[in-house]
Amino acid sequence: MAPAMMQAMRYHGKPELRLEEVDVLPLKKGEVRVKVAFCGICGSDLHEVYHGPLTCCLPQAPHPLTGGAIPETLGHEFSGVIEEVGEGVAQDGRLNVGTRVCIEPVISCRSCPSCLVGDTPLCKTQFGLYGYSRPGGLAPYVNVKQTNVHVVPDNVPLDIAALAEPLSVAWHAVACSNFVAGESALVIGSGPIGALVTRVLKARGASAVYVSEPSSVRSAIATRCGADRVFNPLETDVVAAVRELTEGQGVHVAIDCAGTQRTFDAAIEGVRAKGRVVMVALWDKAKLPTVDMWALMAKERTITASCCFASRDMQEVLAALSSGQIRVDDLITDRIALSDVFDKGLEVLRKDPAQVKILVDLKAQAK
Ligand SMILES: [Zn+2]
Ligand SMILES: [Zn+2]
Structure with missing residues (x-):
């Protein structure tokens, strides 16, 4: 008792x-x-x-x-x-x-x-x-x-x-992108949630996961989570690098776990025609970003956001942990x-x- x-x-x-x-x-x-x-x-x-x-x-x-x-x-x-x-x-x-x-x-x-x-x-x-x-x-x-x-x-x-709780947040973000196995992805930011998003994408069969992360320590974490390539956005034009790796097209989905105007723009420009962008980061209401509607329209890109997670996400996460699909x-x-x-x-x-x-x-x- x-x-x-x-x-x-x-x-x-x-x-x-x-x-x-x-x-x-x-x-x-x-x-x-x-x-x-x-x-x-x-x-x-x-x-x-x-x-x-x-x-x-x-x-x-x-x-x-x-x-x-x-x-x-x-x-x-x-x-x-x-x-x-x-x-x-x-x-x-x-x-x-x-x-x-x-x-x-x-x-x-x-x-x-x-x-x-x-x-x-x-x-x-x-x-x-x-x-x-x-x-x-x-x-x-x-x-x-x-x-x-x-x-x-x-x-x-x-x-x-x-x-399972933070992993469900990452799992839900990936679900919000309508990601399917075999697609490529760009993850922006490799803090605790970005790292888990990378791990979830790899566990769910991403053909390639590219990560943008300025900190060398966190870049190493992204690599440990399965990132195929990690770019330092302060040294590399991430959008150009991602396009080069995808035959000039860009990735299928981008997940922004950093939440700055720069990262948001890179997420939009980094996805291909009909690509999907998911915002996971929280924004200060006083510093909301602008959206380049032309960049959306010209390629029919989609922007959505992920809010916490649902019961089904946690069920799927527990099953994936149990089967060894993800660790x-x-x-x-x-x-x-x-x-x-x-x-x-x-x-x-x-x-x-x-x-x-x-x-x-x-x-x-x-x-
Ligand atoms: Zn939490
Ligand atoms: Zn209700």
């Missing part, structure tokens, strides 16, 4: 993160209690802590679906084991005490037209997330609705399962204790471009 109190890493608004004693909440109808095993730290956590609150809500304007507001327990990339099954959880044998799970963090109304076809992040209500809009995985226990729980296949370890174990670059989240997690991620995924191991002691 879970204790009455626990230590949780809670965000209080910029830039305060505190490990503090909180109640282990009673289970509501349809929820399971997950004993957290691993929780990843992500770029969005970094933005939230240093520049937020952005995704977290303020107490005077709590989240419309959850009523959540700061202080909030962070952590939206987590895996664990079911400790307790609440009343009203489906008795279909899927979720039991001891079941190994990972969490799909999107919270939506589940009744609007988008939600009903499984596009939960496109909900008519502003969607919420575990770890921002209700307590997340930077704590020993989290109560999670049964609809947000995925069973982890037996042969996938729980540390790998914690990466991510080499992208876990550090493991830390809960009390070290700020010093050894966020601060390190902010300064060290060699980091891809830092996992918090809930069983580890602070060093």
Whole structure:
């Protein structure tokens, strides 16, 4: 049984993160209690802590679906084991005490037209997330609705399962491009998401993946993820280089994980006639890019964007991890204790471009 109190890493608004004693909440109808095993730290956590609150809500304007507001327990990339099954959880044998799970963090109304076809992040209500809009995985226990729980296949370890969330973001971005095996791709930016996008494209049979990345450390990560060629955009005309490698045509799809006017232009110019561009990066609303409509029209190129991911993406990711179609174990670059989240997690991620995924191991002691 879970204790009455626990230590949780809670965000209080910029830039305060505190490990503090909180109640282990009673289970509501349809929820399971997950004993957290691993929780990843992500770029969005970094933005939230240093520049937020952005995704977290303020107490005077709590989240419309959850009523959540700061202080909030962070952590939206987590895996664990079911400790307790609440009343009203489906008795279909899927979720039991001891079941190994990972969490799909999107919270939506589940009744609007988008939600009903499984596009939960496109909900008519502003969607919420575990770890921002209700307590997340930077704590020993989290109560999670049964609809947000995925069973982890037996042969996938729980540390790998914690990466199913960011991998689903990359998987969804590739899905948004309508990519099919045998096509070529340009990935712009090889931070944690760009690296995973490269890995997903290779796992799904890309004929070639070219990456544009200025940092030499991150270029090496792109190569490790399977990139066929990596270009430094500060030294090379990436569009020209990509065209040369594709008989003057350009790639089938470009995925922009950097989000600057320059990278956006390169994505558009880098794809061939009828090529597709997907924007994954987040934009500062004060610095939105301009679009060269002529470049679109002349080649009937398409631009779309990818927003978080849907349940089906996580199901496909878990199946791909289980079958060995994709691996991510080499992208876990550090493991830390809960009390070290700020010093050894966020601060390190902010300064060290060699980091891809830092996992918090809930069983580890602070060093
Ligand atoms: Zn994340
Ligand atoms: Zn909805």
